[in-house]
Amino acid sequence: MHKNKSNTELNSKLDAVSIALKQSIKNLDSYTHVRGESLYVDDVNVRQGTLHAVVFDSRKAHGKIKSIDYSKAEALDGVERIFTYKDIPGENEIGGIIRDEPLFAENEVHFWGMPIALIIAESEFIARKARNLIEIDIQELPVITTAKQAKAKGSFINAPRSFSLGDTENTFKDCEYIYEGETFSNGQEHLYIEAQGAYAEPLENGNIKITSSTQGPTAVQKTTANVLGLAMHKIEVDVTRLGGGFGGKEDQATPWAVMAALATYHLNQSVKLILNRHDDLHMTGKRHPYESTYKIGLSKDLKILAYEAEFLQNSGAAADLSPAIAERTLFHATNSYYIPNVKTMVLSCKTNLPPNTAFRGFGGPQGMYVIESAIAKAASEIGVTSREIQEINLLDENDTFSYGQIAKKVEAKNTWDSAKSLFSSDALEHDVEEFNKNNTSFKKGIAFMPICFGISFTNTSMNHARALVHIYLDGSVGISTAAVEMGQGVNTKMMQIAAQVFSIPIEKIKIETTNTTRVANTSPSAASSTADLNGKATLMACNSLLKRLKLVASEDLNTKPEHIELKDEFIYINDKKSELSWTELISSAMLKRVALTENAHYATPEIHFDKTKEKGHPFAYHVYGTAITTVTLDCTRGTYEFDWVKIVHDYGKSMSEGIDLGQVEGALAQGIGWMTMEEIAYNDEGRLLSNALSTYKIPDIFSVPKDVEVIPVETKGHELAILKSKAVGEPPLMYGIGAYFAIQNAMMAFNPNYDLKFHAPMTPEKVLMGLHNK
Structure with a gap:
């Protein structure tokens, strides 16, 4: 591994790590998964008197609320209370990138499934029964469902973004072949096995703990604090694991946690909110549908000389993560090809659908589908295979991306x-x-x-992570990071890092739940960066502890620290096994009052981007x-x-x-x-x-x-x-x-x-x- 200031003595040895160890490590969650023992939000042992929540949502895509009658629902035996925007002590706002999304509708609804109220009852069954008793009158307004409709009406989330390289306009004049066309790629439902949900419970001194099925614990913490008008330290968010996320729980897990916490804030009682599958399907956003156009120009020898594309992103009724997703579409608009002249633009179109959101690939697949369509069109018209065009245009070392x-x-x-x-x-x-x-x-x-x-x-500012590593008196190790386990095996990889640094069995290592009180101000588990960011932080923390332990071992064994190596739970001096074991070394470190806890912070070097x-x-x-x-x-x-x-x-x-x-x-x-x-x-x-x-x-x-x-x-x-x-x-x-x-x-x-x-x-x-x- 490349040496840098944050990774010291271990780095020269990383390439020699046992291949057998790498290949033998399996996802350590698999055992409890197949036995049905893995814990999710719905498995939380609820406190006595826990109440249950059901969301009352709009059954119109766009309209003004003329009247709502909650009286019959409130009179139902077992109903505790119904909350609306009027009960929010802070801001009725959950938008992240753009503050354009209320937690509860106020005077107008903008999509079918938009939350209007939260019903709290003694059981979920009673709450659902109460939902059917609510009477609402909505004056319908025009509905936009497609990106093209939105563009025609000038309905956008934000200003368009555009990347360019070279000069497409003049280059097209010199192209042997020029083709234009349209594409459409539909949305996609996340269909995670575990539906959206959260469990909120009151702690002493007005603090609230939320167990959430979220990829972004800090986002839940920050938004909840904002809606409740509290400081962030009053809100604790804890995540054991997710039953699938795929991006659908990066931002869209937040409202359900906030709603549960709002009810807990007012009632001083635990509240559980788990969406059923039908509610989850129609209340949450999907992968963004894209309606796109392209223009591609090739030379006689099939080199792509110029490429233009306009992407119409169906963002839904609020921004959510659409601007960031649109940006990544531009980053991946030319896929694996070098094209010297590129001009791409994306418009985030505001429609009356649930706010669309992150999905595995985060806008990249939509952009890559368009360039592949353009190549397929060109190949068909020219009379060659797509493979021939693909192969001749592949990226090479030192080629320039359009960004x-x-x-x-x-x-x-x-x-x-x-x-x-x-x-x-x-x-x-x-x-x-x-x-x-x-x-x-x-x-x-x-x-x-x-x-x-x-x-x-x-x-760029999101590319950082922290890790907290404890070595306990008996030599066992506990690790806390911001990484959220959602089936991708990141917990196993974090344990592997510690096992390799300390050369101890993986059974001696525990990954703690992801918790905002132990590791604060975190980025979500997303962008395929979770293992890199949190793993690097874990490696830094473990390396710092290793350095201290080598110093202790050198004192105990009367040698120099650079001669010390940890291997298979024993200390070696110049590759010779000593009598000092891992456990004994930890005991010695404690007697010498050496810190066996380390908190490390990692920020990805080199990266930067100027949006201007x-x-x-x-x-x-x-x-x-x-x-x-x-x-x-x-x-x-x-x-x-x-x-x-x-x-x-x-x-x-x-x-x-x-x-x-x-x-x-x-x-x-x-x-x-x-x-x-x-x-x-x-x-x-x-x-x-x-x-x-x-x-x-x-x-x-x-x-x-x-x-x-x-x-x-x-x-x-x-x-x-x-x-x-x-x-x-x-x-x-x-x-x-x-x-x-x-x-x-x-x-x-x-x-x-x-x-x-x-x-x-x-x-x-x-x-x-x-x-x-x-």
Whole structure:
């Protein structure tokens, strides 16, 4: 690992860490997960007298509230109280980036599902019964449901953003080929297994503790304090783990925690608020739908010389995280390609849908889908394969991104060439061609999907984290960080770091819950940066403790600290085992009054971005990869099966190959779902139609690829990744985009007159109509 001021003696040895240890570590939460013993918000042991909450929400997408009658609901036996905006002691505001989102509607509603009141009762059943007794009269106003409608009406969240490089206008004049088109990518429901929820309980002196299912404990703490008119230190937020998040609990877990705390504040009683699945589906935002246009220009030898795109982001009724997501769309608008002349613009369009929010990839997938569509269009018109255009335009070392960052340690061609070689891509393409020649009712399609995804929060100030590490008298270790475990195995990785630094069994290490009183002022667990930021902080804390312990050991063993090494729970001097054990060393340190607690802070170096110039170096590093996808299409029914997806992925130097492989496979399935079957549907009145698993289809065992093969690319890793192990949460989702184009290629094999469509997801219904398009 690259040496720096924060990582001292251990760094020279990190590359020699046992590969066997890395490969043997599995997600340590798996054992309790499969036994049903893992704890979530709904598993909290509630205090005596705990009350239950249900949200009363709007059943109109836009309108003025003329009257509300709560009398029948309030009279129902078991109803404690109903809270509205009038009961808020602080501000009725939960917006983060832009303060444009009330906790409760006041005089007007802006989306179907907008919270109006909170019903508190002795049981959830009573609260739901009371909700049906509330009478409300809403004067309906015009409803906007699409980004195009919003643009036509001038309805925007904020000012547009634009990135540029070179001179597209003049370059297009010199292009041999120029093509324009439109694309649409739909939203996507997070469908985390654990629905949104929180449990608030009163503590002494007016303090409140909230157990929340959130990716952002500090956001919950800060917003709750603001709504209640309290100082942040009065609010404690605790998170054990999430039953899935995918971005849907980064900002959108906040209102439910705030509501529960509001009721606790007034009633001085514990309150539990857990949304049921239907409420969760229609009250929360999704991945942003995008309606986009593009213009692409190529030279005669298929070099992309110029590219322009306008992205219309359907933000919903409030900003939420839309501005940041829009920004990341621009950052990833050219995917894994070097294009010398680029002009891209994104408009965050205000509509009457629930505020759309973070979703794995955070706007990057929407941008990458458009450039891939433009390449597919150009390839079809020119009469070549998309692969030929993709391959000739891949990023190389020292190429410039449209936002000014210079590409370093580029693995784009490495992963591409490795995939072609390892998977014999020429033979694969030949097999597809032969199959299509010999079959009429079934056709195969193949597609290549390179990815390039930047790692860091694009808001530079969010790239920091803290860790608190205790070594106890018996040699066991406790670690607190801001990392929220939500199935990605980050707890296991934090334990691995401490185990490697101290050379003790992982069983001696405990990860504490994520708690704002132990680790304060944190960034959310998002942007694929959780392991890097919190892992680096943990490494720094452990290294500081290690330095102290080596000094103690050198005194006890009458040698120099630089001769000391910890190995397998014993102290070694110049590679020779001494009689001093780990536990004895800790006892000696305590007798000498040496601090066995360390609090470390890590801030990602080098990164910066100037929004006034739209230029900078926003990412610590990029993750690369290449996927090859093959599909078999039933041309009679319009149904399809993915035969296999073969991937060469840039893990860096993986800390835990099993955990990282699981992330790749899960992200791939989620990406395929977004591109092929997960179709969000609202009617013209703004009501969610895909409001149940009977009307919203996600990938199951029958719809995922029959075979997924993932091979790590040979690479040196990156020093800004924790232990050179690159982030893996979001990048693999974009491999799923290849599924869309594999299906299109199979359709063209059946119907040469098929006119390429770029309207995702590519459902069997769309396939069937396209197959017989004349």
